[in-house]
Amino acid sequence: MPSILNADLHCHSVVSDGTLTPEALAERAAANGVELWALTDHDEVGGQHRAMAAAKAHGMRYLTGCEISVTFAGETVHIVGLGFDPDDAGMRAGLRATRGGRGERAKEMSAGLARVGIDGAYEGALQFVGNPELISRTHFARFLVESGVCRDTSEVFRKYLTEGKPGYVPHRWATLKDAVHWITAGGGLAVVAHPGRYNFTANEEHALFIEFQAHGGRAIEVVTGSHSPAEYVEYAEKALEYGFAASRGSDFHSPDESHVDLGKLPWLPGTLTPVWELLEDRIQ
CATH class of the missing domain: 1.10.150.650 (DNA polymerase; domain 1)
Incomplete structure (x- = not known):
């Protein structure tokens, strides 16, 4: 697939914490010119078959997706899985345990x-x-x-x-190793979601990327609704530095809440390897 592609590989439906159904998201994505789409609900793959069918009905290519919550260095980090088997028993069991708390x-x-x-x-x-x-x-x-x-x-x-406020309660999520293993064992590829959003020191971020790679992680989100334009540049450079492929996704949750609409992000910088080039055989 071409490197300049309106791919939106990060969004959420009512199956997790979005406000639209998978079908309504597909309709909105298609109307906004999305060519390759993934629904990435939090710790849940229950909307995948609906999203896949809706994408096909609107003429979009589709990658299965999920955003898994992990704990790393005392922070909650999100790992997006793309292109896995949505019926993989190991992944479903792991996600069920993660949701339990x-x-x-x-x-x-x-x-x-x-x-x-x-x-x-x-x-x-x-x-x-x-x-x-x-x-x-x-x-x-x-x-x-x-x-x-x-x-x-x-x-x-x-x-x-947020931490220190009256309604904040931390949760112990999956480990980074678990999340990457579930994704890769199901035939997919693991992506660090919106790396600019975490409150890590430079050393902690380096440790995240190195451990992620060691477990088989292959990509980071570069252009995402959670990044500023300066962070697009910063994480494009880091993708090149660490040898990561790059992903692009709005992180869309709701028409009333999201910073960026589906399909409305800037293009990935042309120097990067788009994550979809590594997933051509997994695209529906």
Whole structure:
């Protein structure tokens, strides 16, 4: 496939913490000129067959996708898997175990918010959840905006849901080794999602990239809705430095919340190897 391609390989549906169905996302992506698409719900592959069928109906090529939460150096890091078998038993079992802790974490978050006078947050967040196994901070944020506590989800995170704030509860996710293994054992390719978003020192980021490579990781997101234009340049240089392929994805969640719409990102710099060139035989 050509290196200049409107590929959007990172977005979320109601199956995790997005607000649109896989079918509605496919329609929106196609309308915005996306040629190669992947739905990458958090820790869940339940929407993959729907997304694949919807992509085909709209004339788009499709790569299976998932965004897996891992813990590395005390931070939550996201690893996107692309091109794997969505019915792989090992991956499904691993993701099921990763999802298992979200419910208890959500109840602890609600208790923390109640201590500062915000009652009923768990029940309120559930109103915004498409899949109760995947209740997350995003669902709490939507409830707090809807109930008038904050103006927008950015304010919610800043005041209530980041480390040191009343509703923050850390969660122990999968290991980096586990996530990369699940993806590669299922025939896919692992990508570090939005590396510019993590609060790592230069040494910690280097350790992440080296360990990721050691486990079989092959790519990083360079052009993503979570990066600034300066970070596009920074992570293009780092992709070349470490020998990573480059991915491109909006990280779209909702028409009302996302910084960048599906298919509306700048192109990948031409000096990079696009991740889809390594996945040609996995594209549907």
